[in-house]
Amino acid sequence: MHNILLLLPEQLQDKLIECCSASLEGVEEIRIRLGRPVEIEMQKTTQELDYVPTNYDRQYVAEKISQHSFYSLEEEIKKGYVTIDGGHRVGIAGKVTLEDGRVKAVQTISSFAIRKASEQIGCADLFMNHLWDPVQNRWHHCMLVGPPKSGKTTLLRDIARHISVKHSGTEERSKKVSIVDERSEIAACHQGVPQLTFGTKVDVLDRCPKLEGMNMMIRSMSPEVLVVDEIGHEKDIEAIIDAMYTGVTMVVTAHGSTWKELRSRPYMDRLLDSEMNYFIHCSSDGYTLYKGDTLVEVSKRVS
Amino acid sequence: MSFHWIGALLIVLGSGMEGFRRAYLLQKRQLLLIEFAQSFTWMQNEIVKRQTPIIDIIHAQIKRKGDTGHLYSLFLENLTVNQALLGEAWKQSTEQYGKKTSVLFKEDLEWISRAGEAIQAYDRQSIDRELSFIIEILRSRHQEARNRAVQFGKVYKTLGVMGGVLVVLLLS
Numbered sequence: 001m002h003n004i005l006l007l008l009p010e011q012l013q014d015k016l017i018e019c020c021s022a023s024l025e026g027v028e029e030i031r032i033r034l035g036r037p038v039e040i041e042m043q044k045t046t047q048e049l050d051y052v053p054t055n056y057d058r059q060y061v062a063e064k065i066s067q068h069s070f071y072s073l074e075e076e077i078k079k080g081y082v083t084i085d086g087g088h089r090v091g092i093a094g095k096v097t098l099e100d101g102r103v104k105a106v107q108t109i110s111s112f113a114i115r116k117a118s119e120q121i122g123c124a125d126l127f128m129n130h131l132w133d134p135v136q137n138r139w140h141h142c143m144l145v146g147p148p149k150s151g152k153t154t155l156l157r158d159i160a161r162h163i164s165v166k167h168s169g170t171e172e173r174s175k176k177v178s179i180v181d182e183r184s185e186i187a188a189c190h191q192g193v194p195q196l197t198f199g200t201k202v203d204v205l206d207r208c209p210k211l212e213g214m215n216m217m218i219r220s221m222s223p224e225v226l227v228v229d230e231i232g233h234e235k236d237i238e239a240i241i242d243a244m245y246t247g248v249t250m251v252v253t254a255h256g257s258t259w260k261e262l263r264s265r266p267y268m269d270r271l272l273d274s275e276m277n278y279f280i281h282c283s284s285d286g287y288t289l290y291k292g293d294t295l296v297e298v299s300k301r302v303s
Numbered sequence: 304m305s306f307h308w309i310g311a312l313l314i315v316l317g318s319g320m321e322g323f324r325r326a327y328l329l330q331k332r333q334l335l336l337i338e339f340a341q342s343f344t345w346m347q348n349e350i351v352k353r354q355t356p357i358i359d360i361i362h363a364q365i366k367r368k369g370d371t372g373h374l375y376s377l378f379l380e381n382l383t384v385n386q387a388l389l390g391e392a393w394k395q396s397t398e399q400y401g402k403k404t405s406v407l408f409k410e411d412l413e414w415i416s417r418a419g420e421a422i423q424a425y426d427r428q429s430i431d432r433e434l435s436f437i438i439e440i441l442r443s444r445h446q447e448a449r450n451r452a453v454q455f456g457k458v459y460k461t462l463g464v465m466g467g468v469l470v471v472l473l474l475s
Contacts, residue, residue, distance in 0.1 A: 056388075059388050059389075059390075059423065060388060062425065063388055063389060063423075067356060067357075067358060068356075068357045068358065068382060068388075068389050069354075069355075069356040069357045069358070070425045071350055071354060071424070071425065071426060071427045071430060072354040072355070072356050074354065074426070074427065097426060097428060104426075104428075105425070105426035105427065105428065106425050106426060107425060107426050107428075107429065108425065109425060
């Protein structure tokens, strides 16, 4: 949270501390909109601060996230957000300029959405014994399913951390993990370096498109486990099935409120009918692990 | 008698030196204007073509000898020590610099000060456009300063010396 506070003008910092001093760590997102009150999003509530940002505040935040060089972030801005020190993400909205019909740069900024990188070390621990296959000495393929903000990426990150760490007594479970992080969400890289906690056996391909990234990682890094976020397109699914054939364990996430909804999507049934047997349903209440249709384990979320 | 001669010599010398000083200021102004125009062109290229972070640009500019280097070191201080924003820091720096120099005109400093507003834009296109405009203005002011230096430099020098001689003659 300290890194986020440093981005804010002093007055706004004071207001934020005054409003949420007891639950500052519970803040998930800060929305700063020019001329409208600042919004603080917690796990289940949203609070409005008695503070309306001005042009000065906008300039302050823009300069702080870019070390006074906002123009140097053009590539990141094209994707709509910037990852800052600590792995937090700053989303940006405003007026863009186009070149050949594509976004070239942001000309004026009207809103910032500062999203805290949430890392819950150990949230996957309960499932890891079930996901380990002692017979084949490898991890099972696993898919995490849930609606937005249900904690899929948080769990995925912890699974990657768990697998890449050497735990005493179960060293054989520690495997080489490659993460294809198209949106810098899993490892929250800042200048290519993961800002969140992982083991020693992690390689991250940051901001690389999934399809290309998966192939690159398989060819160059010989991963034992490949971690990919938010799959959905036909080609993603084909690439995942191909990767599974090469012997790589796939741990992936997909958007979807329910299981049935996922299955109804085109091409997704191919993946669901493949070797992918373990599914974790994510919701704001917690995580539920299934093997096929059978419930295996439930983990309640601690707020 | 010799005291008279020494006094006359001092008057001519003093008046002549004032003439030379004024001619030097004219010459120095045109040099400074072109120096600033060059430094802004360099900064513009670094920003637009290489997206070099501003702090790196400032560090490189500080290495320049003379007044531009001094202005950039004031800028760095305002930006990092005083934690000012880009536009504000540059404005403060030009004000601090303006107090120390008598070479540049007020309008010259106002144009130099506008570079701060230019570099605080969010996109390179706007920065490019604004800096090009400022550079263009500085170059035209340099041209004007050069003409003025050629035109008035000799006049100031001659007037300085002749003025001194005239005063001596009037006093004798």
